[in-house]
Amino acid sequence: MQQFSPLLRRDQQPVRYLVVDDSVFARKNLIKMIELFGGEVAGEAGDGLTAIAEYNRSTPDIVLMDITMPQMEGIEAVERIVRQHADARIVMVSSVGYQENILAALQKGAKHFVQKPVKPEVLYEILRYVLGDDPNGVAAPVALAGEHQL
Amino acid sequence: MRMELIQPFINAADAVFSESLQAPTKIVDLTMDENIYRRKGVAALISIKGDIEGRVILDLAPEVAMRVAGHLAGSPLPESEQVIRETVCELANMVIGNSVTLLNDQGFRFKVFPPEIHMSEEGLGGSADTEAMVLCVETPCGQVYLNIAMHYLHRRRREQTAVPALD
Numbered sequence: 519m520q521q522f523s524p525l526l527r528r529d530q531q532p533v534r535y536l537v538v539d540d541s542v543f544a545r546k547n548l549i550k551m552i553e554l555f556g557g558e559v560a561g562e563a564g565d566g567l568t569a570i571a572e573y574n575r576s577t578p579d580i581v582l583m584d585i586t587m588p589q590m591e592g593i594e595a596v597e598r599i600v601r602q603h604a605d606a607r608i609v610m611v612s613s614v615g616y617q618e619n620i621l622a623a624l625q626k627g628a629k630h631f632v633q634k635p636v637k638p639e640v641l642y643e644i645l646r647y648v649l650g651d652d653p654n655g656v657a658a659p660v661a662l663a664g665e666h667q668l
Numbered sequence: 669m670r671m672e673l674i675q676p677f678i679n680a681a682d683a684v685f686s687e688s689l690q691a692p693t694k695i696v697d698l699t700m701d702e703n704i705y706r707r708k709g710v711a712a713l714i715s716i717k718g719d720i721e722g723r724v725i726l727d728l729a730p731e732v733a734m735r736v737a738g739h740l741a742g743s744p745l746p747e748s749e750q751v752i753r754e755t756v757c758e759l760a761n762m763v764i765g766n767s768v769t770l771l772n773d774q775g776f777r778f779k780v781f782p783p784e785i786h787m788s789e790e791g792l793g794g795s796a797d798t799e800a801m802v803l804c805v806e807t808p809c810g811q812v813y814l815n816i817a818m819h820y821l822h823r824r825r826r827e828q829t830a831v832p833a834l835d
Binding site for chain 2: 541542543544546547550586612613614615616617618633634635637
């Protein structure tokens with residue numbers, strides 16, 4: 519299995535993630551990658567409304583947000599979260615990657631977009647980029663023995 | 669049946685399974701079929717309406733769905749109908765999402781409906797004149813079947829309303 523240098527906050531604590539997807543199975547897949555990157559799951563949600571509540575409860579460093587979900591779609595949830603928390607860092611994760619969708623998400627305040635199926639190495643680079651401009655941000659990953667640094 | 673409408677679905681299925689399972693896949697048994705579709709396992713049917721219209725069926729055996737779920741979750745999962753449904757739904761969403769991205773970027777506009785899951789004994793409905801491309805994707809977890817019927821809406825309308833010229 520591919521190995522990654524841990525992504526840590528500047529205070530050397532694990533990065534905390536909120537994972538939002540209506541499919542339990544898709545959430546498990548993302549959580550597996552988060553653990554591979556040395557992260558911690560702050561919360562999970564299966565729709566946009568729950569995501570907003572979970573964000574307020576857990577104040578994660580990063581949100582991984584699906585677009586098409588019941589009750590409230592991901593793009594609307596992004597807009598509402600960013601309205602309350604201007605510093606929220608949200609990465610959209612969707613199988614539908616056409617430009618209108620990406621632009622709409624970015625306009626509402628999402629920081630990046632990754633298309634499903636998610637490749638761990640692609641998500642890792644996106645997370646490094648998104649965490650890079652965060653004051654709590656990412657500490658320079660330290661390569662451990664036997665690991666490669668991307 | 670226009671291959672330019674079918675090809676994005678074939679490419680997307682190949683990419684989704686090889687990337688998700690991180691192993692090579694192979695497309696086999698590519699055929700045209702005009703018969704009512706007979707389901708082989710658990711099937712997700714997704715309808716598309718707009719500039720192009722049709723439907724895609726993604727069909728796999730429950731044990732194949734469980735193996736895929738276990739692979740993606742990182743460890744084997746206890747077998748349940750919900751996991752099977754979720755797996756088939758998510759795979760269908762990924763294949764369709766990737767295909768419609770390609771078609772949308774080519775300028776086609778359409779609406780994609782959420783997947784309908786079929787697990788019961790009855791076959792999936794389909795009209796006798798539905799010409800579909802049927803293919804099988806061989807993956808390390810087992811075989812996955814795709815049945816794709818897609819056409820241009822404007823072309824079909826023009827064909828339906830065409831009146832033979834009189835001398």
